[in-house]
Structures are given as structure tokens and as C-alpha cells.
Amino acid sequence: MIVDRRWRVTLRSFALGYLALLLLIPVGMVFYRTFEHGAMAVFDSVTTPAAISAFWLTITVTLIAVPLNTIFGVLCALALARGRFRGKALLDATIDLPFAVSPVVIGLALVLVYGRGGWLDGLPFQVIFAVPGIVLATIFVSVPFVVREVTPVLREIGDDQEQAASTLGANRWQTFWRITLPAIRWGVAYGIILSVARCIGEFGAVSVVSGRISGETETLTLLVEERFQNFDVAGAYAASALLAIIALGTLLAMTRINPRRDDE
């Protein structure tokens, strides 16, 4: 189909206009608003004790959730791509659940299990309104990413290489470490990046379980909301800008890794 010039330009304008109005200009606006009063003010705003504590909490939670979900992700991907067992479709559908469930419902679910009067109420450590709750919520929302990225790669490359390794004498661990893992590394990397972005940005579920104790159970995203509700708009923008920069960094990493993924 050879679209004539006029149509092409019209369609392009619509598309770019939509994206500019919805995406580009608002994001630009945030940065403008943030740095309106100078970079020093921003720096001060993101280095308050509350902010630093929020930052470290977010990082810590992410550093717990992502590795765990990566291990799970690779194991599960192997099961889905190579395994033969009944209930594969069920496993497949279950993995998608975190995408289908509202973050608030996720938080609620954790409260109903680990909170006062919950099924697992009475554990030796506090879950709800404490860091473990935040960790559990963050793990929940980032469960699918590595699996979803690695499974198609495993399917695509097939297990010929692994069989070859086996005939050459490699045991299961050696095969996995030397053959399988290198073959899927870009899929894993991409999945990790998506997970990290999701963990850092989680808000709804954490909102419910955290208790928002400043300096203790307040993540960066919760900090943004708190500052906004307390009319510290500049502070909210500063924290947002920090999160936005991390997000843009994530995007950049995604763009870099994508072509490597396709080459695999």
C-alpha cells in the first residue's frame, strides 16, 4: 500500500500530537517545575533524612525482591518451556495474575493473610505496617517479568544444544551454567530491568500495607504522595523527578538491551 504524502503527514501529526500532549509535554513540565527554583533546592529536597531513608528503603526492598523473582523466573521458565506436566496451562495463567489484579487488592490480600485477625497472624515478626509487608507486596507485583521474558527465548532456542552437551558428558548443573544461561542472558537482563522498574515504582499495594511511618516504612513513591498531601508541592516534584530520572534510565537500558535480545 503506497500511502500518499498528505495522508502520511496527517497520520504522523495525529500520532505525534497525541504522544506529545499525553506523554512528552507533561513529563517535560515536571522537570521544568522541579528545577524552576534551582538545582540546589532540589538537591536539598531529596537529601532530607526522610528522603534518604525512603530512598534506601526502596532500594533495599528492590534488592530483595528482584533476585528472588529472577531465580523463580528462570526455574519457572525452564518448567514451562521444557517440562512436560499436567497443569501447565494453569501455571501459565497463574503467573499472569499479578497483571490482572489491582495493586490495592494485592495490599488488601496481604492484610487479610498477615494482618490482625489474618490467616497467618501471630508470626514472630510483624509483617503489616512493617518492612516485611512492603517486601511481600513488591515481590507479588514483580513476579511475572523474568518468567515472561525468558520462556519464549527458551522455547525459541530449543533444547538441541543442551542435548548435545549431555552427550558430551556435561551434568545438569554444568549444562545449565555453561549452555542454557548464556543463551538466555539477554532475556533475563531485560526481565530484571522491567522488574526493577516495577519494584521501584510500586505504589498501590505498598500504600495499603506500609503504615507510612516516615523514616521507617515510607518508600519513595509514598514519600511523593505524603509531600503532596502536606502541600509540599516542590518537595513532591523533587522526589518525582528523582523517580522519573530512574525511570528514564530504565527506558535507556531497555532500548540498549532490546536489539541484543532480538539477536539471540
Added chain:
Amino acid sequence: MTTAALTLRRPAGRPGVLGLGISTLWLSLIVLLPLAAVVVRSTEGGWDAFWNVVTSRQSVAALRFTVEVSLLCTLVNAASGTLIAWVLVRDRFRGKAFVNALIDLPFALPTIVAGLTLLALYGPTSPVGINVAFTQAAVLMALLFVTLPFVIRSVQPVLIELDKEMEEAALSLGASNRTVFARVILPNLVPAILSGAALAFARAVGEFGSIVLLSGNIPFKTQVASVFIFKQVESDNPIGAASIAVVLLGISLLVLFAIRALGRWGARHDR
């Protein structure tokens, strides 16, 4: 290794029962257990209590508004998403790679920041005087933001794979450009559009962070189901919250099944 010593070895790389077991355990503990709690405990106060909460005026208003605005958002996405995917695949212009990368921004950006972002341009301090804060339009806008990538990313690969020769065949048979699009291209895109739209709907229906600052959460006007559930939890009524959550979960799961059915239906023509 003598023949006698050669044992039947399972091909390396095939996951043992162990791998599968760990995965299942992880999923059950992290995902299934909490979700089960929601479903099971929602009726803890008895069926009457469940019914009352779910059919209360505020609850119905919130659920209805949520579904309506999510449907509208999905429709807009189906159209705009297809358009943007078309431009990204078929058009050539400087900075296209940049725009293409930008599409994933809503995936990468925290929802609370998304809300604040829209507020900056379209809220009370808007430099262009557009203020939609605390209106239903604001909710729609927030949803459009967070669901932007779904239809686009769903349609793009299909468009790229589309057999160019099919279009040329249609041309050679006398079809105008419009006919080629309507009768040859679009029918092949529909499954992808629907699939992306379903994903967008599922996301929109549960969205929270981007709406919370922008909409004002006015009951009966701009309050969505997720906010209503949150308020129930805050008011120390987790069981009531669970009841509404079950209804919301029901709607989301329905959509998930629809996606899979659509995927299978769409694939029946392919080889």
C-alpha cells in the same frame, strides 16, 4: 563406561521435579495464598453482609464509574494505539527511534509520578490554563497515560510481520488504498488490537496510583473502585473491602480469559 554401567539419563537441562516444585511453592505462597484469602474471607461476615456492601450505593457507583471509564479508555486506545503503531511501523521520520522508545515510558514510570505529571500540565497550576483536576476527565486521562503502551506494543509486531505481498495482491486486483486497509490489513490486525485492548482494560480497571492525586476521589463522581476499596481498608473494614475486591477480581479475570480465547481464535487462520 561399559554398556552395563550406562544408565538412562534424562537429557540435561530438563528441569527436575525440584525446579517445578520450587516454582509452584513460590507462586502459591506469594500469589495464590493472599488472593485466596481475599476470595475466602470476603464472605466472612455472611452472604448478607457481602451482598450489602457490594450493592451499596457508593459501591455500585464506584464500580460502575470504573467500568465505564475503563471501557472508554480502552476504545480510545484501540483507535489511537492502532494509529500510532501504524505510524511507527510504516512511516519514516527523524527521531522515530526516540518516539518508539518513549512508548514504554508509562511502563517504567511510577504511577504516582504519572499522576503528578499530568497534574502539572492539566491541573490547577496549568501554564496553559487547562484544569481538569477533580473531574471524570482527569480519571480518563490518567488511564490513557498508564495504558498507552498496550495496544501499540500488541499491534506493532503484527504489522511488521504482515505479508506485504497480500497488499500488493489486493492492489493488483483493483482495490483502492482504502479497500486494502479495510479489507486486507485491518482484519489481520483485529486480534492484536483486541488483545492489547483487553490488557489495557484489565489494567485500567485496577489502576490506583495515577488517579489518587488527580481525581480528588469524590464519591459518586470521580471515585474508582480501587480507591473505594482502599477507603474501606482504611476504615478498618477489610472484609467489606474484600467483597468489592472479589467483584473487581471477577471482572479482571473474565477479561484475562477473554484475552486467551481471543488469542486462540485469532491464531486459527495463521500458519
Added chain:
Amino acid sequence: MIAVRDVRKSFGDFVALNDVSLEIPDGSLTSLLGPSGSGKSTLLRIIAGLEEPDKGTVEIHGSDATQVPPQRRGIGFVFQHYAAFKHMTVRDNVAFGMKIRKQPKQRIQERVDELLEVVGLAGYQQRYPNQLSGGQRQRMALARALAVEPRVLLLDEPFGALDAKVRAELREWLRRLHDEVHVTTVLVTHDQEEAMVVSDHIAVMDKGRIEQVGGPVELYDRPRNRFVMSFLGPVSKVGEDLVRPHDIAISLTPEDGARQATVSRIVHLGFEARVELEVEGEGTVAAQMTRAEADHLELVERAVVWVRATGRTAVPA
């Protein structure tokens, strides 16, 4: 008649067609034959209007069609990979051209059934392309192209994606169809056997130019240059000349103008014998003769013989 005049087409730095001119007589089946990169597909697509030439004109049935878009040229096009509308049934595929011309339903129904009968797909109306084999899909594509009664039928390596047996069958079938229907047909192929079996005329192309145009026999017997000769059949080099292997005479006694050679291998293939010879000072030459001839000469390995080209087709260097 289709007339292509002085057409030139480049893709970036690559010159696909270099001042190409060709006349295709009405009602004939003409092949564009050449190796990949010769420009034959490009030429076909320019005739179809799917590509625009940088320079030159295309005339279809007396009127200048160079600026006319493909929709209005009255052509039928068949693609190597079928280009089936995979979301439509066989019936809807074939009916497509007629439907968009808003022809009456009854007439469409009749013609589709008629055409499917002709291509051997009667009863397949409700199937989808993915339920058909490659050969069946291509026959459907042909029916689809013929449905709108094109003035010109263009086929771009139509049998290239099919396996050898199906290819041979469809080749025969296409020739028979052309004999019945008589639409001016242009076929692009890289398979010289296909071109020879099916066509009235062949245009041999190489590197964006037409090397020679003629009937199959004429091109085989009187090739204008080495390229045409070696593309259209087997060749052997004797001295400075290219000859056909069956134009090499072998004798057991020295003769005028003959060179000495040793038989290195004899392969018997049915009624044919292929004799590989080491010619003094020159290297390997392949000769071809009937079993009877080989037996008569009592050729064995390592026998010493004398070889000579029997002038009929010999092209000097």
C-alpha cells in the same frame, strides 16, 4: 502487446535494470529467465505498476501505462509465496476482485465455482488458505488473478516455493491453461527447464540487461553469447570454444583437429552415458552420448581417445 522501452531502475547504488526494452506479443507466454539479481522480478513489477521506473515507459495494449497505478492496469499478479488473504476463505479470496468491482452476487458465485473447477479446487470453497497445501494455494492464487479477466497475467517465480514434483505438475498445468485461455502471460523464473517447457518466447536476462530474446529452440541452438549458452543448457569447454556435451565426437583413432584425451570416468544414466575426459594439456571435459554409442566405442576407464567438437553449436571465447 506489452512494450517496455528504455526502462532504467536503481535501488540506491544497485542498478537493477539498465536501459531495458522488450516487446511481448499478445496472447503469448513469455518467460523472463535469469539468475538472481538479473532484474527479471523488477521488470515484472514495473510492468505491473508495483514499482516505478526511474526512466523509460511501459505500454500496455497501445496506451502508455507508465503513470497508471496497478489497480487500473487490468493485470493479474501471482506471487511466489501466494500472498493469500489468510483471513478469508478460498471462495472469498477468489471473489475478492469481483466483489470490489461490485459485480452481482449471482455472477460472482458462478464465476468462482467455474474457476475453482478449472484449477482443480472444486469443493474447497469454504476452506481457509492455511488448510491448503502450497500447490493448492498457488492454484487458488491463479484462480483469484483470473477472476477479473485480466488482459495480462504476470507470475513472479510462481512455483519457486513448491517441491520438485508439484512444480513439474503445475508447470504442465499452466501451459495447458494458457493454451485454453490465451491471456498474454509473462512468467519470471530462474529455472531454464521451466522456461523451455512452458514458454513461446524467452527473454534471457543478466545483470539488468536482456541478453537475448527468442523461442526455446532458437536460444538453445543459436545462443548469442556464452552467458546465454551456459544458462540454457550444459556446456563443455574444448580449446577456446564452448560446446554442448553431446556435440563432442569421440573416436578411437587420431583424426584431424582432434585432441588426445584419457577417459577418467564413465557414468551410465539410463539411456545416456556421461564420459569425463582428461584432455592433454587442458583438464577435464565432459561429453555426453547414448549408451549405444558408448558401448559401440567400448569405452573403458583409462582408454586413450581423440576428441573433437562437431561444430553445430560452438561459441568462440
